[in-house]
Amino acid sequence: MTEWAKTYGPVYRIQLGRETVVVLSGYDVIQEALVKRGEDFSNRPANSIVKLMYPKMLGIIMAPFGTPWKEHRKFTLVSLREFGFGKRSLEGKIFEESVALQAEIIKMGNKPFDISRMVQNAVTNVICSIVFGSRFEYNDDKFIHLMENLNRLFATNLLSQLAIFFPFLRRVPGMGRGPQDILDAVGTIQAYIREEIDSHRKTFDSNDIRDLIDSYVRETKSRENDDETTFTEEYTQWVIFDLFIAGAETTSTTLYWAFLYIILNPDIQEKVQEEIHTVLGHDKPPSTAYRAQMPYTEAVLTEVARIGSVAPTSIVHATSRDTSFHGYLIPEGTTVMPNLWSVHHDPEHFPNPLKFDPGRFLDAQGQYQRDDHVMPFGIGPRICLGKQLAEMELFVFFTSLLQHFSFKLPEGAAKPSSTGINGITHSPKNFELVAEALV
């Protein structure tokens, strides 16, 4: 799609089955549509794939641009802040999880292993702590079941996604389970969340709000007599579901990219470790309070976000009214795809865009330079709700692991490819590494 923009310009349309999709490319056009014209471009499409997963379009991710979406987005953000968004307590939870992750890594000894599943467990467990009030042991049956179903949801490959737009593909052997698998996994995860909401209601104590579900139970109870309210158990269930869907795979895949580039660039790993050990030593727990003192680590994480582009085409938007844009009339409800990859790989702004080069974000004095052209969380009114949480997780997990381990390619192994796979997220192909504990 980035190549097509060279021929057809930064605003063009493609036809996916019966679906017309307007693709926006490049920083200027995406910024203009999603920020300056945010009111026009911040809806979500009510197309077949969306309706498959979100039959009533409840929750936050796929909720239409309107009052319920705004209320729940604000409520969730405020509640999350109460439990420590930006505060030490949430960081404490992430740190606790990073210690559990370190213990898993130590178990591997000097054997090569694939770190992706471990990172997924840790990141998902942070969401469990926030919404359910406690983390799970990784071998807990309930946790294993939850992870299996989340993975089923994300395991749908590009072909099975296409089968949603082109139903005839479902007759091709091996493809037919695409939509059904999605439905089964959604149903199982939803049932599990429902159970948690029920048990939270039973043990609810307004003087002890333990987590996001409690916060929702309190709000739902306070609005019980309001017939119009969307603060219902059903809605709660979808919001919690959304946090798992949007928060787990994106964050863990970004970390997976980070480990790939670290083992491909041992010199960069060494520099990050030098910085970590200078600022934190070998024992001080990492915290975002130290971010300003760690410009090189910041630059590495920014470069990982740019080059990995885990959500290359963001989440689809839709026009909220008939909209005139760059000489085209785009009817209300048209699907709009912001091509974030095109911004992150624009050679005019990022020369040699496929090269991993954290130096892009450092000035001559080695100070970190923020760059608006790195927008992994999107921009505008629909910008990722979990941006702060994700940035905190990436920083704490990455620094705490590099504080205690050096990662390298297994002896004699071929260099893993840095060409990713396009599934629901853009992820590295599976690779193995070896962890050496630092004393």
Ligand code: HEM
């Ligand atoms: C939306 C990226 C982590 C919750 C989004 C969007 C992107 C994104 C590109 C779409 C923005 C748009 O529609 O224009 C990422 C990346 C992450 C990450 C790269 C990790 C590195 C998280 C986390 C959570 C979260 C940890 C919460 C636990 C959400 C929600 C939305 C969203 C609820 C929908 C917002 C709305 O429609 O108003 N994210 N995300 N994300 N994200 Fe994230």
